[in-house]
Amino acid sequence: MISMPTVARRGLLPILLLSAFMPLAILMLVSVGRDWFFPALLPGTIDLTGWRTVLGSGARLRPALIASGVLAVATGVAAMVFGAFAGSAIASARGWRRVVGAGAAFLPVAAPPVAVATGLHATLLGAGLGSSIVGVFIAHLVPACGYTTLYFLGVFTVREGGFEDAARTLGAGVLDVIRRVTIPMMRRELLEAVLLGAIVSWGQVALTLVAGGGRVRTLPLEVMDYLMAGQDQLAATGSLLLAIPPLIAFGVLRLALRNVEMVLP
Amino acid sequence: MTRRWSGLAAFLVAAPVLVGVAYSLFASVGLRGGSGGFSAEPWTAAFADHRLVIGLAWSLWVAAIATAIASLAAILVATLFRSGTRSSGVARFLAVVPLPLPHVAAGVLGVLVLGQSGLLARGAFLAGWIDQPAAMPALIYDRWGIGLILVLAWKEFPFIALIAFSLLAGRGKSLEEAARTLGAHRWAIFRTVTWPVLWRGLAPAVVAVFAFVTGTYEATVLLAPSDPLALPLMTIERYTDIGVASRAEAHVLVLMGLLAGLGAVVLHEAVRAWDRPSA
């Protein structure tokens, strides 16, 4: 007799497969399709204009792809470092301090981007960082740090600091403890936090638009513009470019974590 | 070691938002964002307009249902596929594949698949179930936001699932093993160990998703109806209106959106304090 969870698992797998790859397949078709009108199930004409804007000469999407990548990696790493410290600090607080701390970490996550963007842009402009990639990086850090702080708040709340305490008792300095105990023990969490911060940056539209003053072009901005102009083919190509690199990152991470407890897919 | 830094950490992470909120407060009374000078009119105008309440309520409805669907699906998948077997690993991978896809792309996919001339409708046409797009049930631009809810639930599911996987592999696993050693049944383990670990650990992510979805623009503009008009659409419409004057009203709406998100946060903190008064 087959148990109920087994039946559920067998039923869910195809749905997950569909949820994962059907969207990518549809985007792929749109990115090479032309003259694709109701009721046709497949495009009338196959045409590679979309991909030429990515790979060909004068490739307009390439600089945007590079800007997005640089921003995502920088934001991910910086937000991981910040989140680890802020999260552990707030996790160690008690009583109302902890409630306030957790509330503060929620703020950038809960605030609509427009609420952050305009005021931040004004401040950045005043500091001479307006409409530059550095300004956009700082803007992306705001929600990314919120997410990583919340993430580490959760991690450190359930984690006991026994090993660090032991190391300190044995005379290790603060930096030594971090370098030799905390980092090796938390490799998975740290990498996941980088990924989390990077993904927050990777998908940003509103913050990039306002803080970058339109001058910093990232892939989501290009996709949004194409969409608003009804250029579905180019928008689909850009969307695929947005989907593929993080999947590769997942794969690399999976290899990097082979010896660590596998949580990530 | 870092306890005394908790105040600084809290300040640093919240400061940019506070700057933004301060700017919106000033801009909402005409002291920033163009000529004019002080006026309380944007506030009175926004509150006199019943569309604000309707739009806010509609956005909260969509966010609540979408977040609930995504959370339940994530919990289901995480508990069913937590073992170390190959097929479970594959399932976990499949679950998070859509994570990096931007919301813009999710919105387009919603249009392409769910629209009255979308792929579903084309399939129905070829099957002979409908004879024209109008015969297809309206799943997007619809009054109840069904298409938007489906797309947002699908888009947020991987994020919650990722955190659920992490929770079950970390603390959950050791606790469950302990319970099993003590001879507990599968259902009893789920009820007393797995579920509490999941809901406590997932609550922040769920609150974050809810707050985010309430204010999300990209998918909403592509899939939501024009009446009721969702709060984020109303906000951006005001913000990009031609007259500089309506920008002040946009900032009133921005602050309303922020309050909606913060309401969820406060609720979460209150429940948490009640759940574990010592923490």
Added chain:
Amino acid sequence: MIMGCNRGAPEPASNAVTALPWDSVLVLARGSTVTWRMWRGDPSINAFIDQWVAPRLVAQYGITLEVVPGQGPGIVNLLVTEREAGARGSTDLLWINGATFASLRREALLLGPWADRLPNAQYVDTASPIIARDFEQDPGGYESPWGQVEYALIYDNARVSSPPRNVTALGAWIDAHPGRFTHDQSFSGMTFLKILMYALAGGAERFQGGFDSLAYVAGRDSVMGWLTRHRASFWRGGATYPAGVAELHRLFANGEIDFSMSNNENEVITKVRQGILPVTARPLLLTDGMLANAHYLGISVNARNPAGAMVVADFLLSPEAQLEKLRPEVWADGSVLDVSRIPEPWRGRFMAQARDQHALSPESLRLHARPEVAPEYHERLTEDWRRMIRANAPR
């Protein structure tokens, strides 16, 4: 014409540049970079700017062109924020018209006057009311024209063989074909309402001469009455409207509706070439009159490189650039030059310019063109439509 209050913004030093002799402007501009903020949504326009304009600017004037996206209210928001922060300008040249021009002038965010000093300004068709007035405002040298377009409906002649030719016939067609017509909520949809207003309430003349609230209320009531009468036969029973023109095109191309519309009479041609609209799509003018307007280039008050921006604006006004832009396979954007004023060989080339076989004839365009009126009409009509029609969706 009074342009609203200039609130004592300090006159920037760059204003001196606009008074220099043209030769000095050219010298100043050589070797500089011009940042141009414009709408970047159309690949045809982008290709014209990036692959045709930019290389010629380098070759002829030593100017490097940097194009950044941004339009309308986004430009106003950005310049306001930059001024508040006391930051250096991030933009030299701006693509604007109508209400954006009004907002920028009201906020004293445009540099000028400079436009009449461009050498190529002598060829501009100043007799055309469409070009000489920007939504009834006098450009006053604060913006230089560089293109013009006329509103057109779009239909599919494979589906609708004899389309309605005026607003009354359109109303009858809508009632006879329920669910097959709608307009969008953005700028082009609201412009369509203004066309209805002209047609139903006494023509463009009724609304000219600045904003008049009596004329407006009468016009608005006619429009809302027409919409209320026919809305039950709109797409989705008039309960919801597509967000923008991209959504409208998508509905049209997939046969959900039988009409689309555009601010540019030639958009149907470029969109067919891009495979976004079916090959049987055609432009359609209503005999009640269609709105025509020009678009312009302005220079922001905090521009770092006003000299370079002037040179670029002048180049875009040259017969060479205007002719290239007019070609159907490039952009099919209307020229703002008076053909009788421009020298040979350009005059002959303009006369011989081939048009797309489905394009509307210049005579027909001229016959149906109606000028824009004060921006307040557009703003008020938008606000009232949202309140009276959109917010009251039939259940």
